[in-house]
Amino acid sequence: MSLTPPRRYWLTGAGNGIGAALAEEILKTGASLAVSSRLVAPLKTLSQRYPRQVLMLAGDLTSAQTVREIGEQIAREWGSLDSVILNAGTCEYVDVQQFDATIVEHVVRTNLLACSYCIEAALPLLRAGTAPHLVGIASPVTSLALPGAEAHGRAKPGLQHLFESMRIKLAPSEIEVTFVSPGSFPTPATTADDSPLSLRWPAGKAARHIFAELKHRPLNIAFPALFMAALWPLEKITNRPQLAIGKRIVRKHPPILDRL
Numbered sequence: 001m002s003l004t005p006p007r008r009y010w011l012t013g014a015g016n017g018i019g020a021a022l023a024e025e026i027l028k029t030g031a032s033l034a035v036s037s038r039l040v041a042p043l044k045t046l047s048q049r050y051p052r053q054v055l056m057l058a059g060d061l062t063s064a065q066t067v068r069e070i071g072e073q074i075a076r077e078w079g080s081l082d083s084v085i086l087n088a089g090t091c092e093y094v095d096v097q098q099f100d101a102t103i104v105e106h107v108v109r110t111n112l113l114a115c116s117y118c119i120e121a122a123l124p125l126l127r128a129g130t131a132p133h134l135v136g137i138a139s140p141v142t143s144l145a146l147p148g149a150e151a152h153g154r155a156k157p158g159l160q161h162l163f164e165s166m167r168i169k170l171a172p173s174e175i176e177v178t179f180v181s182p183g184s185f186p187t188p189a190t191t192a193d194d195s196p197l198s199l200r201w202p203a204g205k206a207a208r209h210i211f212a213e214l215k216h217r218p219l220n221i222a223f224p225a226l227f228m229a230a231l232w233p234l235e236k237i238t239n240r241p242q243l244a245i246g247k248r249i250v251r252k253h254p255p256i257l258d259r260l
Contacts (some may be wrong), residue, residue, distance in 0.1 A: 006053075008129065011026065014035035018036070018182060020208050022211060035057060055077055063117075071120075084232065111187065131174075134178070135179075179219070181223070210221075
């Protein structure tokens, strides 16, 4: 009687947060896991705890060459992948009073372009895998504009469009695609001594929920009710950019009309 080989995963952004918690959930099933992160120490810890299951692939995913090399290493070691979970990303806040376009560039490169490089490397490996599954993890900012999140809010909707468009084209290849929008978002601090207000589930709880849902291969996994409920109190908070949730924005002065 032949035994089913362990499922082979590639998880990016595995160094902290939801990614690190997802790594634990995956490894507890006995699966093999390739882990990518700029943070090397957490990957080494995982490798020591699960020496026969973890393949360390540390590197900067905003480098197309680095990602190609990671894909080549997975191909040499395993030959294929069954699941790819693209979780790596960043969130940096924009000060509109001192607008810095390099922040937008960095966020888009990290959240959108790096993910595209990973997809390019992953697709040939998934096509050779068993019941292949491609997963992208984004943010609730895809559907709600928040002050300070101008850069983050441009990259993540692009990521959603990328995954949902690919889902149609990948259907004949039997590669299933799931897009995850976790219900968490840290609000920007407005002063040096004003700590951010956390609106997130604990990473472990979010990871357990996501991993349990992924077994059913849904098109989307979202936490909208939790996220929106957490936002309502923000309009009452003082000394912060207040959010008028569900209300129209009223100008202090009439708009200036262009003269023809």
